[in-house]
Amino acid sequence: MLQQSVHSAVATITLDRPEVRNAFNDELITRLTLAFHELGQRDDVRCIVLAGNGPAFCAGADLNWMKRMATYTRDENIEDASKLARMLEVIYHCPKPTIARVHGDTYAGGTGLVAACDMALAADTAQFCLSEVRLGLIPATISPYVIRAMGARAAHRWFLTAERFDAAEAHRIGFVHEVVPAGELDARLVQVVQALVNAGPEAVKACKKLLHDVAGHEITAGLVRRTVEGIADIRASDEGREGVQSFLGKRKPNWLLNG
16 A cells, blocks of 8 residues: 655655555555654655556545545544645655655646645656546645645636646646656656755755745745844754865765765
8 A cells, every 4th residue: 555665865655556546545644644754753864755656646536435435424524634634734844855756647636745745756648637626526625735836827727627737737837847758757856866865954854944934925024034043043053064164175064875
């Protein structure tokens, strides 16, 4: 159902339900939430890759899970949806940078997984669809992340029509950061992962928090003050001092794994 590995400071979480196109149910949601929470706290992990086995990245909700949901009361639906919302929140707020490796079809809730990650690399063969309205539903729980990722204008189109769109369109609207030929996806992923591993781990953590604190917020005196304090704190930190000193001394900083 879910595979995990850590190698050279890179954690990989792989959806492993190829028989149902990696669709998620309540058990997979619980496991994903726990995996991102635990890996996000590990000192030996610098970044986390979310991938999928089989032809699809994630087809959204499992059909058997949907059948059960059809019999739920409103209160039961709220409890169920809250677990999905918690999973997305844990991924989004994970202190380690997260990358979605999108190799295949990504539908409905699967788009929420992509949007909750910091970065998304897609194969040129990947297809996307926010299919909820076809079923008389709405992409409510994933909407804060998907709208943030693709923008409100694009969301109006793809939420309301439930049409499929390809990787090139996903890139055009900013939903994925980069599209590469399917055979080159892993090579490009290695390059991005290496850039993250080479960066100061505490700086990356602080930078991710900075992005959450600043993006979409009005530039107020309070926000400016927090940014001033942020750069002062990181400059005075052990890692900040080491980074500057290593740069000036033309040597590698001590956080690089190869010394």
